[in-house]
Amino acid sequence: MRIAKIIDTTSVVINAGEDDGIKKGDKFQIIGKKGVEVLDPETGDFLGTLDDLKATIIANTVYPHMTIAESEKHKIPGMGNPSTLASTALTQGMFNSIPKELLEPHYVHEDLNVDKTQITGSFKKSDKPIQVGDLVVKE
Structure with missing residues (x-):
């Protein structure tokens, strides 16, 4: 999964949703692109990486293919x-x-700690009237 959009300094969109098994309240960690490699001191074998943990976020609104997640x-x-x-x-x-x-x-x-140049905003409350045929989504 990846960050698909930065809404503001507390909300992001993940490129996975209900179809991927995500449910409201699920917790996620945002991991940096490259962690620190750890090698076995005796064999020199690669053991894995210590990930660069950037933040923990929680799924708030889940759609079929995307999720809005917020900071704790x-x-x-x-x-x-x-x-x-x-x-x-x-x-x-x-x-x-x-x-x-x-x-x-x-x-x-x-x-x-988002890159503020990538904040695009979204989900402003509409001033348009509710009409027959408008989409209704269960929270």
Whole structure:
């Protein structure tokens, strides 16, 4: 399998899909083109290569012949709930101005170290109306 397209810094397209046995949630490693060769110290025989691991990605949307995969998510801790913050002598008025996403933990995708000149984007939400005959795909 290969990277077929770089959508953005967290999403790529793989050139394999459902017909190749890929399922949503499958994990993949992106490997560099050339790893370090390992030789047996006694015989000099070639044992294999230590691959250059670039990233781990997870299948998110699987089509018959391609898959959109995303970087792993990492948990960002929140500031805590308002009752906990109250013990630090903050006033109730201040709680109303703190965005909810700062109070609660949330997850963000790790940026992949992609060649930014190869980002082509895709999958912008369409402003076109839904019509009879439009394709519907199960997630």
